[in-house]
Amino acid sequence: MNKEKFFAGLDAGHINTKAVIMIKEEIIGHETVPTGFDVGAAAQAALYGALQDARVSRDKLSGIGTTGIFGDMVQAPPLDVIGTVPDYVAVAKGALFFNRNSRTVIDMGGNIHKAVRYDPKGDLLDVIQNDKCADGLGIFYTTMAKAVGLSEAELSESALNATGNRSIAIQCALSAQSDAIDLMCQGVDIGDVADAVSKVIAERVADMCTYMSLTKEIVVAGKLAESQAVIKHLSRLLKEDLAVLDFPEYVGAVGAVMSCGVGK
Amino acid sequence: MNEYASINEKLDWTGAKRIVAGIDVGAVSSKALVLLDGEPYAFSQVRTQRPGESAANALNAVSRRTGLMPENIHYTVATGRGRSQVTFARETVSEIACGAAGAVRIWGPSVRTVLDAGGESCKVIHCTEKGRATSFLWNDKCAAGIGRYMETFAGLVQKKVTEIGNIALQSEQFPKLSDFCPVYAQSEALDSIRSKVPLEQVIAAYHNAMAKRLSILVGRAGLKKDLVIIGGLARNPGIIHWLESILKVSNLAPKLEWDPAMTVALGAALFAESSYRGPESRT
Numbered sequence: 001m002n003k004e005k006f007f008a009g010l011d012a013g014h015i016n017t018k019a020v021i022m023i024k025e026e027i028i029g030h031e032t033v034p035t036g037f038d039v040g041a042a043a044q045a046a047l048y049g050a051l052q053d054a055r056v057s058r059d060k061l062s063g064i065g066t067t068g069i070f071g072d073m074v075q076a077p078p079l080d081v082i083g084t085v086p087d088y089v090a091v092a093k094g095a096l097f098f099n100r101n102s103r104t105v106i107d108m109g110g111n112i113h114k115a116v117r118y119d120p121k122g123d124l125l126d127v128i129q130n131d132k133c134a135d136g137l138g139i140f141y142t143t144m145a146k147a148v149g150l151s152e153a154e155l156s157e158s159a160l161n162a163t164g165n166r167s168i169a170i171q172c173a174l175s176a177q178s179d180a181i182d183l184m185c186q187g188v189d190i191g192d193v194a195d196a197v198s199k200v201i202a203e204r205v206a207d208m209c210t211y212m213s214l215t216k217e218i219v220v221a222g223k224l225a226e227s228q229a230v231i232k233h234l235s236r237l238l239k240e241d242l243a244v245l246d247f248p249e250y251v252g253a254v255g256a257v258m259s260c261g262v263g264k
Numbered sequence: 265m266n267e268y269a270s271i272n273e274k275l276d277w278t279g280a281k282r283i284v285a286g287i288d289v290g291a292v293s294s295k296a297l298v299l300l301d302g303e304p305y306a307f308s309q310v311r312t313q314r315p316g317e318s319a320a321n322a323l324n325a326v327s328r329r330t331g332l333m334p335e336n337i338h339y340t341v342a343t344g345r346g347r348s349q350v351t352f353a354r355e356t357v358s359e360i361a362c363g364a365a366g367a368v369r370i371w372g373p374s375v376r377t378v379l380d381a382g383g384e385s386c387k388v389i390h391c392t393e394k395g396r397a398t399s400f401l402w403n404d405k406c407a408a409g410i411g412r413y414m415e416t417f418a419g420l421v422q423k424k425v426t427e428i429g430n431i432a433l434q435s436e437q438f439p440k441l442s443d444f445c446p447v448y449a450q451s452e453a454l455d456s457i458r459s460k461v462p463l464e465q466v467i468a469a470y471h472n473a474m475a476k477r478l479s480i481l482v483g484r485a486g487l488k489k490d491l492v493i494i495g496g497l498a499r500n501p502g503i504i505h506w507l508e509s510i511l512k513v514s515n516l517a518p519k520l521e522w523d524p525a526m527t528v529a530l531g532a533a534l535f536a537e538s539s540y541r542g543p544e545s546r547t
Contacts, residue, residue, distance in 0.1 A: 014454045015420070036422040037463045070457060111454060135451040143416050147292075149313040171405070174447050178408035181291040181384050185315050185346035 005062040007260075008050065010043050010079075011090065011252035012070035015110030015138060016223070019046035020253040021054035021061075025097070029054025030250050035070065043074035065256035069112075083260035087252055088116045088127045094255025095219050096122040098245040103215040106205065106234070106242070107251070108224035110138035113205055117215055122258070128212045133172045134204045138224050140173035144180055144197045148190050152227065155194045159229035162195035164188070169200070170207075176200045195229065202233030209238060219243045221251035269308035269325040270523075275300050277332045284339045284540050286532025287319045287353060288362070289346035292383025292412055292496065296322035297529035298332065299537055306330060307526045315346030319353075339540035343532040345384065355539055360389055360400045362531030367492050368395030369530060370522050376488035379507075380528065381478055381497035383411035388485035395531075401485035406445050410474050411497050413446040417470055420454065421463060432471035432502025434464045441469045443476035468502070475506030482511060491516070498524035 004023050011018040013035060021029035031049030035042045043066075051058060063082035066074050067090035075081045085093075087107075095105035096118065106115045114129040130137075145155040166188060168179035176197070183193050201224065218240050224230055225248035235242045245251055277283060280300040288295040290312060296319075298306040308325035312318045319342065323334050334352065342353035343362040350356070359380070367378040373393035380387045386403040418425040439461055442448035453466050461469075482491070493516050497503050504516050518524040 034420075034422060035457075036420075037457055037466065039457060073458070111451060132448060132451065136447050139416060139420075139450070143412065147313075147412070149311070169405075172445070172447050174409050174413075174445065175405045177412070178384060178405065181345070184312075185289070185291060185349070187315060187346075187349045190314070 006056050006060050007257045008047055008061055008064040009253035009255070009257035010047060010064055010066045010068070010071070010074055011087070011250070011256060012039055012043055012066065012068035012074055013109055014069055014112065017042040017046045017068070018250050018253045019050035020250050020257065021050045021056055022254070022257050027247065027250070027254065029056065030247065032249060039070045039073045043079060047079070063260070065260035067252050067256040067259070071256070085256060085259040088114060089124060090252045090255030090259055091221055092116045092118040092124060092255065093122045093258040094251035094253070095221060095245060097254055097258050098251065099217065099219050099243060102217045102219040102243070104218045105251070106209065106218065106220050108138065108205060108220065108222035108230070110223065111136055113137060113208065113222065115209055115212055115214065117212065126212050128208055130204070130208050134208065136173045137201050137204055138222070140177060141197065141201060141224060141227065143177065147181065148184060148193060150190070150194070156198065156227040156229040158191040159194035159198045160232065162189070162191035164192035164195070166192045166196040167199065168196045170203050198227060198229035199233045201230050202237055205234055206237035214238065214240060217243060219245050221245050221248045223249045267308070267310045267321070267325050269306065269329050271306050271329050272304060275303060275305045277305060277330060277336070282537065282540055283332070283337050284533055284536035285323065285337045286362070286529045286534070286536055287322060287340060287342045287350055288359065288529035288532055289315050289319050289342065289344040289350060290382055291345045291385065293525070294318040294322045294344070294346070295526055295529040296326055297526055297533045298326055298337070299533045302537055304530065306332070307523065307529070309525060312346060315349035316351060319346070319350040339536045341532040341536040341539065343528060355535070357532060357535045359528050360387060360397050362528045362535065363387065363494060364389050364391035364397035364531065365395040365534050366527035366529070366531030367391070367494055368393070369534060370519060370527060371490065371492050374490045375492050377482070377485070377491045379478065379482055379491065379493045380495045381411065381493060381503070382495040384409055386410060386478060386481055388482050390485070390488060401481060403481055407477050407481060410446055410477065411495070413450065414474070414497065414500065417450060417453070420450070421467060428467050429471070429500035429502040431464055432468045433505055435468040438465035438469040438472065441473040443473040446474065446477070449473045471500070471502035472506045475503050475510055478503070479507055479510040487511060489513070494524045494527035496525045
């Protein structure tokens with residue numbers, strides 16, 4: 001097994017930097033750290049965290065593929081980057097890696113969301129990204145969990161058990177937050193607030209998806225995909241079955257490894 | 265800061281004739297202020313999660329420090345966005361009326377404009393020398409949440425919300441961010457990582473943009489002097505600095521002995537005091 005080559009994928013996003021360590025087609029380690037304002041330092045921290053998780057030493061790495069909004073900024077030594085791909089390319093390749101039958105991936109990140117359509121080889125056919133007024137949905141979800149005093153997982157769970165049917169403004173994360181806080185201050189059940197928060201995010205993402213035809217199978221990536229409540233509403237609004245990929249947060253990072261042709 | 269209480273140790277509630285409380289249930293934090301015979305005695309602040317519970321928690325924070333129990337309080341007035349959930353209050357009063365009353369008590373009769381910059385909403389209130397509100401302007405939707413976004417922003421730059429205001433004072437030159445919408449400003453701040461703008465400049469730019477947004481509200485409502493600023497954002501020196509610079513006013517910084525976040529709760533307590541003393545005490 002020691003003759004096998006180890007590769008790392010780094011996905012430097014607006015909010016978090018994700019790293020995976022792969023050997024052939026297997027993920028053996030992963031780590032997420034906040035990007036903050038030092039992209040290089042975050043990349044190092046994520047990489048070393050993932051190496052530790054994989055129990056692989058740094059010198060065993062054969063190369064690093066990068067992606068994400070700041071993917072081109074982590075090329076400085078000692079990170080021996082062998083290739084950098086745009087985030088929509090990486091997420092398509094990553095989605096195909098996790099699900100061979102997928103042809104569309106909806107990627108819901110911390111600050112931006114997008115949908116990508118691709119052929120059976122994972123090559124791009126079409127891509128759409130949110131407009132600026134829909135920025136920050138992931139940040140909004142995190143902020144709201146904190147506001148009602150729940151973890152993000154609990155927020156989703158609580159939303160799934162909601163009995164009421166509350167709605168909040170759809171324009172942007174800011175007015176949605178304002179409306180959600182209004183509900184909270186009126187003494188509305190936390191579950192109903194959580195449900196309204198999940199629903200408005202799904203509505204915003206579904207809005208974007210109307211600009212592109214979605215080819216089956218449709219899969220979902222990004223940290224927000226971990227929220228079953230968001231997925232439930234999104235699936236209902238799009239009238240489509242959605243499969244959440246394994247490790248949704250790491251789809252881009254895995255795609256970076258795949259795109260560099262090193263996973264073969 | 266999840267829970268905090270400060271007590272005026274010079275006073276003792278056991279001998280007080282009138283014990284009244286103002287509870288301000290804001291969108292981000294709930295505050296309680298207790299007056300003994302008209303003198304400020306205790307102030308506490310807790311995070312708002314479930315508004316009814318948070319109001320009780322704010323009073324409990326006072327009880328734990330002083331032994332003063334809710335049943336010892338003769339009259340309680342609730343205000344703030346979640347005021348309807350405070351079941352133990354005898355009366356509710358709008359945060360507009362309380363903000364004006366509290367500000368005039370702290371800064372005196374020369375106050376004519378109060379900028380209340382809170383967690384979720386911002387208001388500009390005009391008032392008389394006696395602290396009676398005469399008109400107000402509530403923020404439009406695109407200026408909501410500036411206070412809470414400040415916390416989110418601090419998290420993104422991995423600093424504490426209590427330290428970014430001072431960091432914002434370190435740069436006078438910085439790239440301009442959108443001063444229309446906090447969502448845009450935050451997104452643009454993140455994108456400025458790409459152009460390798462120093463962190464202090466990004467923080468200064470964000471504060472400048474938010475102060476500009478607040479000053480637009482003040483401009484629209486009309487600036488009558490003296491202007492004072494209350495609410496949680498008044499604790500932020502970066503916001504104060506840029507507001508003074510944009511609005512061309514001075515001495516906006518809070519008085520050392522008064523936490524600006526307690527102003528609205530103080531106003532509520534003043535209403536409680538006057539209701540408890542009866543109609544003859546009203547001005």
